[in-house]
Amino acid sequence: MADIYQAITDRILESLEQGVLPGVGRPWDPSSRTPLIPCNAVSGRQYNGINVPLLWDMADKRGFSQDRWLTFRQAKEAGGSVRKGERSTLACFYKPMKREIVDDAGDPVMDEEGNPKEKHFAILRGFNLFNIDQCDGLPDDVTNPPATTIEGFESVDALDDFIDGCGIKVVHSLDRDVAGYYPKQDRVLLPAKERFHDAEGYYSVALHELTHATGHESRLARAGITDHDGFGTPQYAFEELIAQLGSAFLCGHFGIRNDAFDTAYIASWIQALRDDKRAIFRATGAARLAAEVLKQAHQENRALASTDQPQQESVKAMPTRRPRADDQDIELFGHQWPLGDSVKLDPTVDRGTFRAQVSRLKQLGYQFDARSQTWNYAAVAAA
Incomplete structure (x- = not known):
């Protein structure tokens, strides 16, 4: 494939133009599936970055029942096969790289401070996956793995521990009508739990706002938070895309539906992706880092609390x-x-x-x- 960046961007654009962001539940359709973080059906290893919304998107479009994938060769080696006529799904391997810039003589080119200049680039290659729903003859340990808990979380209620322990102040109020993150105060303000229709609605909104909070200057210092230039601007719309993806990653991690979806920014996201075929890669990368920062902060705080x-x-x-x-x-x-x-x-x-x-x-x-x-x-x- 000549341009993987464009092919992947076109896939996400197709969904956005239909009013859908992969991995985000449809509150108007309670029968829609609850996506989990996609994983390899043989190794159990989770996919990450741009591959997460890509695989979610295809699972939704084709009606697959699970977020478990494998290559044609893996299906064969496991004793099964991909059914004739099934179409594969494009995924990608992405690795950022940097290299010293040298002159014609092969000597390093220095910057104003005397440090070697570097060129940043990335290795990107595509590969094809099949969902286990597209295969026959796979053994039970591939199609029906034993149930596992995720990092000790056994129920939706346990998400309270995560929200309380990730190091960001969260304040609830009965008289609030909207949720929001306030960088100057570095705190999340939420309506009281009882004002939400269900638990998943509450937790997905909370995780959305906590993803915004990772952009604070003391954490990941994202421009959409540290240099906020007003709601509705392209910069803030991109921050909203990061928060939507970050909350989707976290909801997929914990196994709950993500119902926190604001369609107001879809037009801005479509324009951003049309203007820059690498924009969705930056957004998913930033969302992944945000989710990891929250999980790491919770783990550290939980460890400190344990004596x-x-x-x-x-x-x-x-x-x-x-x-x-x-x-x-x-x-x-x-x-x-x-x-x-x-x-x-x-x-x-x-x-x-x-x-x-x-x-x-x-x-x-x-x-x-x-x-x-x-x-x-x-x-x-x-x-």
Whole structure:
């Protein structure tokens, strides 16, 4: 395919022009499916970034019952087959890269501060997936995996713990008619729960506003929040797209319908995607980082609140091996992946990426050494 960027953008545009954003529920159609984060049916590994709305979109359009996918070869190796005549769904592998700029003699070109200039680019390639509904003969462990809970959450009610523990002030009021995030106060204001028609409506709105809050200057510093130029502007419309996708990712993560959808910005999103075929990639990337920041903050706050085990036992419980690479880490760390036992972050990257890298390093088990300004893997440092 000559232009994957344009092909994927056209797919999302087709849905937007029909008034639909992939992954967002239809409150007017209670029978519509509740999408989960798409995963590979064989490995169980979740897809991320732009692939999430792409696979959601195709699952909705073709009426698939599950968000489980695999390649033609995987279906065959698992003992099944893709039914004759079934059409594949385009997904993509995306990896940001950077390279030093050199002159004709091969020497690095320096900037005004004496640092080597770098060229930023990305590797993008497409691949084809099939939903398990398009296959025959697959074993039960592929088509009907055992039920699992997501990071300890066993019910919608447990989302209260997530909202309370992600480090952002949330205030409820019986006399409020609208929800909103207020950057100057750095807090989310919501109507009282009883004013919502159902639990999923409340939680999807709350997660939408919390996604906005990740744009605060103390977190990911997104321009739509830090340099707010008024509601209805192209910049704020793009921030709304990030918040819609971020809440969709979180709802898919927790297994609830996302009913928080404001159609007022659809025209602006359509125009943004028509003007720039890479816009939807930036939006999904920012939404993924926002969701990860909220999940990481909750995990850290929950760990701090737990005093059941002494610190010494905690050190012993640290993993001796780092988690395997996934597409999110490759995208986040770029040329620094794979990470070694010691990592020195590039302070010249944008603030949002830098904060996301720090959060992910903590999650992976790294500890910061102020003297050397490096992040060292805790299990190695303790040995």
